[in-house]
Amino acid sequence: xxxxxxxxxxxxxVGLLGLYAFxxxxxxxxxxxxxxxxxxMQRRIGPPILQPLYDFLKLSSKETIIxxxxxxxxxxxPGLALATAIALLAYTPVGFTPILASKGDVMVFIYLxxxxxxxxxxxxxxxxxxxxxxxAAREATIMVSREPAMMxxxxxxxxxxxxxxxxxPFSMGVFYVHxxxxxxxxxxxxxxxxxxxxxxxxxxxxxxxGFFNIPDAEEEIAGGLLVEYSGRYLALLKLTNxxxxxxxxxxxxxxxxxxxxxxxxxxxxxxANVVDLLFHTLKVFxxxxxxxxxxxxxxxxxxxxQAVDFLWKNVFLASLVGSLLIAMEVIM
Amino acid sequence: xxxxxxxxxxxxxPIHPGLEEPEKFILTLDGERIVDVDVKLGYxxxxxxxxxxxxxxxxxxxxxxxxxxxxxxxxxxxxxxxxEEAGGIEVPERAEYIRVxxxxxxxxxxxxxxxxxxxxxxxxxxxxxLTWLAREKVMDTLEAIAGNRVNYSMVTIGGVRRDIxxxxxxxxxxxxxxxxxxxxxxxxxxxxxxxIEARFRDTAIxxxxxxxxxxxxxxxxxxxGIRDDARWSERLGVYPDLxxxxxxxxxxxxxxxxxxxxxxxxxRIGELWGSLELIENALDAMPDGKIKTFPKDNILVAKLxxxxxxxxxxxxxxxxxxxxxxxxxxKGSDKPLRWKPREPTFPNLFAVAEGVKGDQVAxxxxxxxxxxxxxxxxxxxxxVQDGKKKILTEKDLLRESIRKTREINSNIKGDxxxxxxxxxx
Numbered sequence: 001x002x003x004x005x006x007x008x009x010x011x012x013x014v015g016l017l018g019l020y021a022f023x024x025x026x027x028x029x030x031x032x033x034x035x036x037x038x039x040x041m042q043r044r045i046g047p048p049i050l051q052p053l054y055d056f057l058k059l060s061s062k063e064t065i066i067x068x069x070x071x072x073x074x075x076x077x078p079g080l081a082l083a084t085a086i087a088l089l090a091y092t093p094v095g096f097t098p099i100l101a102s103k104g105d106v107m108v109f110i111y112l113x114x115x116x117x118x119x120x121x122x123x124x125x126x127x128x129x130x131x132x133x134x135x136a137a138r139e140a141t142i143m144v145s146r147e148p149a150m151m152x153x154x155x156x157x158x159x160x161x162x163x164x165x166x167x168x169p170f171s172m173g174v175f176y177v178h179x180x181x182x183x184x185x186x187x188x189x190x191x192x193x194x195x196x197x198x199x200x201x202x203x204x205x206x207x208x209x210g211f212f213n214i215p216d217a218e219e220e221i222a223g224g225l226l227v228e229y230s231g232r233y234l235a236l237l238k239l240t241n242x243x244x245x246x247x248x249x250x251x252x253x254x255x256x257x258x259x260x261x262x263x264x265x266x267x268x269x270x271x272a273n274v275v276d277l278l279f280h281t282l283k284v285f286x287x288x289x290x291x292x293x294x295x296x297x298x299x300x301x302x303x304x305x306q307a308v309d310f311l312w313k314n315v316f317l318a319s320l321v322g323s324l325l326i327a328m329e330v331i332m
Numbered sequence: 333x334x335x336x337x338x339x340x341x342x343x344x345x346p347i348h349p350g351l352e353e354p355e356k357f358i359l360t361l362d363g364e365r366i367v368d369v370d371v372k373l374g375y376x377x378x379x380x381x382x383x384x385x386x387x388x389x390x391x392x393x394x395x396x397x398x399x400x401x402x403x404x405x406x407x408x409x410x411x412x413x414x415x416e417e418a419g420g421i422e423v424p425e426r427a428e429y430i431r432v433x434x435x436x437x438x439x440x441x442x443x444x445x446x447x448x449x450x451x452x453x454x455x456x457x458x459x460x461x462l463t464w465l466a467r468e469k470v471m472d473t474l475e476a477i478a479g480n481r482v483n484y485s486m487v488t489i490g491g492v493r494r495d496i497x498x499x500x501x502x503x504x505x506x507x508x509x510x511x512x513x514x515x516x517x518x519x520x521x522x523x524x525x526x527x528i529e530a531r532f533r534d535t536a537i538x539x540x541x542x543x544x545x546x547x548x549x550x551x552x553x554x555x556x557g558i559r560d561d562a563r564w565s566e567r568l569g570v571y572p573d574l575x576x577x578x579x580x581x582x583x584x585x586x587x588x589x590x591x592x593x594x595x596x597x598x599x600r601i602g603e604l605w606g607s608l609e610l611i612e613n614a615l616d617a618m619p620d621g622k623i624k625t626f627p628k629d630n631i632l633v634a635k636l637x638x639x640x641x642x643x644x645x646x647x648x649x650x651x652x653x654x655x656x657x658x659x660x661x662x663k664g665s666d667k668p669l670r671w672k673p674r675e676p677t678f679p680n681l682f683a684v685a686e687g688v689k690g691d692q693v694a695x696x697x698x699x700x701x702x703x704x705x706x707x708x709x710x711x712x713x714x715x716v717q718d719g720k721k722k723i724l725t726e727k728d729l730l731r732e733s734i735r736k737t738r739e740i741n742s743n744i745k746g747d748x749x750x751x752x753x754x755x756x757x
Contacts, residue, residue: 042461130342134364134693210455211527219350219453220694300456300527303694304364 012090012099019094019277020086026281027242028052033285034293041297052242056235064231069128077123078229078236081116085243088112092247093254095280096273097173104170106158109251110151113206116244117143120225120237127228135224138304139215145311146205146212149319153195153202156323157255160188163330175254183326191325192256198319199252203291205311207245210299214307245292249284257283339367346375350453350697355705357685357696364692369685381671388666389415389489389636390629396657399673400706401482402445405438406650407657407673408487414659415489415668418644419636421625427491428569429618433504434478434486435648436607436614440511441470442651443600443607446704447522450597453697454531459521466514473507476500489632491624501615508608515608519601523585532594536699538687539591546683549676550653551603552703555581555596556683557589562649574613579603591687593695593702600704637666652676652704677705 032049039046048054066075090100091109098105121139124132155170157180162169164178180192205212216224229237261279262272302310340361346354354375360368380399384392396407409431416423444467451459471481477500478484486492496504522528538548543556553560561578563571579602581595582588589595626632640661648655653676660670680703688699 042458043465044461130340134342137363213455214694217455217694219455219697222349297458300451300454300459300531301694302527302530303692305692306530 015099016086016090019089019099022277023089023094023243023246024239027246028056028239030246030285030288031242034288037289037293038297041293052238056239059235059238060232062231064233067127067129067228070228071126073122073126074228075233077119077126078233078240081119081123081240082236084112084115084119085240085247088116088247089243091172092250093172093175093258094250095260095276097176101168101171101173103168105172106154106170109172110147110154113244113248114143114147116240123229124225129228131221131223131227132225134221135215135227139225141304142205142212142214142307142311145308146202146315149198149311149316150202152316152323153198153319154255156326157195160326160330172254175258176260179258180255180326185329187325187328191322191328194318194322194325196256198315198322199255200291201315203248203252203287204295205307206248207241207292209292210295211302211310212307213296213301214304217301245288246284249288249291250280253280253283253287338362344696351700352449353705359693359696361693364694366689366691366693366696369688371681371685384668384671388633389640389668390633392668392671393488394485396673397483397485402442403438403650403652403655403706404483405434405486406648406655408485409435410646410648410650410655410657411659411671411673412487412489413646413648414644414657415636415640415646415661416644417646418642418659418661419639421490421639424491424622424625425570425619426621427623429614430492430496430623431487432570432574432614433496433611434474434484436610437470437474439607439651440604441467441474442704443604444470446600446701447518447597449701450532450593450698451528453701454527456527462521463518466511466518469507469510473503476503488624488629489636490626491622493624495623496618504611504615508612511608515604522597522601529594531698532597533592534590535593535695536684536688536691536702537590537592538683542686543591543683546686547679548653548683549679550649550651551596551599552653552680552683554578554599555589556591560654562647562654566647568648570614573617574610576610579606593698596702633666637664640668650676652706653680675706677703681705
């Protein structure tokens, strides 16, 4: 059987590269917009909107200092983290069904998302810096506390949407076939609102702002995970962080606000995808405005014990309740 | 089976983003829990007392002012009081009122600065920027009165240098009006914000016993329930007439003092209001008259040469706590034989090092900021070796630092002689 080389290999690769170029640019621009907005909220002028882009270019050309205590993983981790983020893009719903969407790809999504954090931890503990080690311990602690609530919620939603009838259950494409608000019962509506709260808090803890700016706490542990990184490695990690924020926000947007506008404009094919991607980016920016900019302007960071308490006792419980409410009429 | 504990020693400083000034702490950690704190002083030494050996009474006033940027008035004022006591010099009443006004203006700017730093240390940058925005007003007021935002040079031995006339009085009244509008917002943000409460309540508790043992002063001592304020307990100058009383945490929060970061912060917020009231009262009660005993500095130098014979101690409640200056002079000399400032940060630092044990790493930087440390004031050096005391000069320190650099890295080449001409002492 002859393989359709163009359809199976070339199109996805080109699509992924294009998506990578767009998302890295958009996420860096968002970071600039966020810094500007927060600065205005704090009665400051703030940096130019393209400042993160300038920083990235500047850092790429700066000297890279590698501590004598560091081992091989210190230099490998930033590249691996960025590679993971790029691979993750192929499974991220960005306004249309992901490029490599298949049955059960939600597992890959969660796996790759956690892998980014894992590589960051690996790089930090390989640096030999005590502050980085404290940061790594904090990152690991907060990671195991925030992911269960998200996993429970996303599995419950996907399972419930699968019951409405889809080709590929547990695929990221499900959200563009049915959405959470279509289930229709009052109970499920309440459940969806609770899950929206869960996913918003999860998003804030994933991008580590406000309450959850704990692993990178600048004043406490001098930058934590990033303390020893400089030059192009820092640039790579900063880009990874920005892309991770975009990807995590994309998930929340896809679950709760999946609507596109290409249908209204009678577009098909590539142009529909481009329009949907742009509209999706706008929605991501709007969501991040509330979850990142406003949240970090009106809160300070918690202690790690308080954050873990909050994530388990409040967010995980809410996720449990929301999932049960959504799944209720199918179970009973 | 015995429990194995993995304790780690971690340096915190000398250079650290959470510390405003270089100072080193060695934290012994059990995971995130702080087991022990070792305070290493001496990273901000400038040899102030040694410099003072070569200066006369007037010149030391400028030196004292430049010990620290935040409490520049306090040092100058306290030193002046010490010399006045040693020389038996009377200060005109109007000068005392002007001293109160400048001192309280300085307290407002120092406390607003510290509140901002506290907020910054928990990553709450919005509050930092808003409090420091409010602080600009008092800085502008000080500039309008004294001509400088930081080193005011308002005090001189036997009075003050500049008068507060009708125009300056209006500027101060304007400022008071502005702060009566702004302070409720700041107070509300700091006392009722959930993040602030979660981070500051029950953090770095200094019990009353520890505070007594370590001699904690100022907002640190009052936060732990010690009712003491040098302006009140010493009946300093005209303060008793203006209705001074120590601000305790219960006056602000309405709860019993617990000695945590929140209580120390609450005391500062209470003192902001107290300072406004004192300034208003002082402006109302200020009598007319002259503002200094000796009209010219050259007369003052000549008089001090004759008058100062013996010891004098000046005490004043600086924004950080009780400040003491000791001056001993001899008749016929135009410079003191001994001048020794004792800063509030010194006892407070050890009190908080004791209080932070058992808390988390995250609390440490907040705990240090909560005493509003002024480390440039605190650092002094006297090397005692084999029972013999010797004082290190600039040359010695330079030689020692070159030796240490060579020891760490012998590959470093370069000319160790300082660039440019140093002060010819």
